Amino acid sequence: MNGIQIILLCGVVSIFLYYIFSLRNAFFDLLFLSAFSGLAMFFILFPEYTNIIAKKLGVGRGADLLFYICILFFLFITLKLFGRIRRLENKIVDLIRQQTKESARFMDESKKK
Amino acid sequence: MAFTFTLYMLNLIKPKNIFIVIPVYNEQEVIVTVVNNLLPYNYSLVVVDDGSENNLELLLHRLPVFLLRHRVNLGQGAALQTGIEFALAENAEFIVTFDGDNQHDPKDIDKLLTSLIDSKADIAIGSRFMKGAVHNIPVTRKLLLQLARWLNYFFTGLLLTDAHNGLRVLTAKAARHIQFKETGMAHATEILSLIKKNKLRYIEVPVTITYSAYSLKKGQNMGNSFRIFFDLLLNKIFR
Numbered sequence: 001m002n003g004i005q006i007i008l009l010c011g012v013v014s015i016f017l018y019y020i021f022s023l024r025n026a027f028f029d030l031l032f033l034s035a036f037s038g039l040a041m042f043f044i045l046f047p048e049y050t051n052i053i054a055k056k057l058g059v060g061r062g063a064d065l066l067f068y069i070c071i072l073f074f075l076f077i078t079l080k081l082f083g084r085i086r087r088l089e090n091k092i093v094d095l096i097r098q099q100t101k102e103s104a105r106f107m108d109e110s111k112k113k
Numbered sequence: 114m115a116f117t118f119t120l121y122m123l124n125l126i127k128p129k130n131i132f133i134v135i136p137v138y139n140e141q142e143v144i145v146t147v148v149n150n151l152l153p154y155n156y157s158l159v160v161v162d163d164g165s166e167n168n169l170e171l172l173l174h175r176l177p178v179f180l181l182r183h184r185v186n187l188g189q190g191a192a193l194q195t196g197i198e199f200a201l202a203e204n205a206e207f208i209v210t211f212d213g214d215n216q217h218d219p220k221d222i223d224k225l226l227t228s229l230i231d232s233k234a235d236i237a238i239g240s241r242f243m244k245g246a247v248h249n250i251p252v253t254r255k256l257l258l259q260l261a262r263w264l265n266y267f268f269t270g271l272l273l274t275d276a277h278n279g280l281r282v283l284t285a286k287a288a289r290h291i292q293f294k295e296t297g298m299a300h301a302t303e304i305l306s307l308i309k310k311n312k313l314r315y316i317e318v319p320v321t322i323t324y325s326a327y328s329l330k331k332g333q334n335m336g337n338s339f340r341i342f343f344d345l346l347l348n349k350i351f352r
Contacts, residue, residue: 082347093187093296097195100161100181104199107170108177 001045008044012037036073126226128155132205133222134196136189137213138163143327144213145172151211151219152177159200160213163192179203190300194293201288208288212279214328218321225282228318235287235313236304238273239280239320246319251329261302261341268345269305273317277301280320287313298337299344 016037023029043050043066050062059065133156137144144160151158158178162169164186173180181195193210200208207229209222221239229237241248242258250258261276277298283291290311295303308315 089296090294093191096183096185096187097191097198100183100195101199101202104179104181105170106177107173107180108175110175 005044009041012040012044126206129157130204130206131209131222131226132157132159132196132200132203132207133209133211134159134161134193134200135211135213136161136163136192136196137165137169138186138189138192139165139167140213140331141165141167141169141172143215144169145176147211147213147215148173148176148178150215154219154222156209156222157200157203157205159196161192161196161199163187163189188296188300189298190293190303191296193300197283197288197291201285205288206285208283208285210279210281210283214331216322216324216328217280218323221280221318221320222282224320225280225318228316229282229284232316233314234316235284236308236315237282238275238315238317239278239322240273240275240317241278241320241322242274243317243319247321249324250322251324254324254329264342264345265302265305268302269309271305271309273305275317278320278322287311295344297341297344299341302341302345 016033019033020030023033043062047062050065052062054060054062054065057065059068133151135144135147135158137160140147148158148160160169160173160178160180162180162182164183168182169180179199181199183192183195196210197208207226209225211217211219211222217239225237225239228234240246241250258276262273265276266272279301281304290313291304291307293300293303307313
């Protein structure tokens with residue numbers, strides 16, 4: 001095992017463990033993460049397999065295949081984050097709306113309803 | 114005014130049960146004019162201040178309007194939803210959405226209301242491009258609105274003569290079905306989706322839109338249009 005393999009493996013295992021503890025209840029997220037981490041570790045230990053798979057998929061080199069997968073993964077994460085931000089925004093809107101309705105004022109005190 | 118005047122006389126509609134929801138964001142230059150133009154009609158006025166930099170309390174002090182204030186700026190769609198929910202809680206029979214930049218003519222409310230009642234529709238939407246409508250729209254804005262019409266059609270399947278016209282009248286029943294999730298300007302497209310989804314009956318009515326240097330400065334531009342487009346696209350995925 002060479003230096004870069006050790007560095008990459010440490011990174012993947014740390015991220016995997018971190019998410020295991022923070023995603024305890026999200027079954028499908030955990031499943032996806034486990035599969036993804038397992039594949040990452042496999043390709044780090046046996047990089048020659050990326051070339052074989054790349055050729056089968058019509059991509060020249062294993063490094064290129066990983067680059068394309070990374071783009072897809074990055075897009076997936078971006079969309080997941082967008083969804084989460086949108087849910088948070090909706091909660092903020094609901095909170096502000098509730099507070100706004102409670103503090104509504106009729107401006108002409110003399111003609112108060 | 115004549116038709117609704119008859120309805121008022123017969124006590125079928127009370128002007129106070131018609132709620133005008135006016136979303137405003139930094140409209141301190143014109144908001145008092147907008148309110149004063151509406152006051153003679155005796156409608157219930159609901160000004161929703163969407164987190165303007167200047168507090169409108171001093172400007173609207175002693176005017177017979179409800180003032181609701183978002184603590185932070187959320188967008189026109191969110192302001193309208195807040196106003197609609199407030200009006201429904203106050204037992205509104207009809208809810209009118211009316212822009213706060215002095216583009217609309219208060220006389221048109223009666224026209225929309227009359228057409229709505231006559232046609233037994235749920236929503237009457239103002240149009241500046243129907244026969245009988247009056248506007249002094251610049252050419253670039255006209256082209257932009259034509260593009261928006263087709264985008265609305267692409268997203269909702271409804272092709273109206275106008276897009277993004279802020280003057281609408283809703284029955285209370287329709288207003289309960291209209292729940293804007295779009296906080297920004299994309300609500301103008303979302304309302305069409307909600308009309309279709311809830312099988313609401315709608316009509317278009319020609320209205321007067323007056324463009325001033327002020328309203329043009331505040332209105333939509335090409336950059337905003339792209340933002341609306343991407344909002345709609347992304348929100349379709351994350352509905």
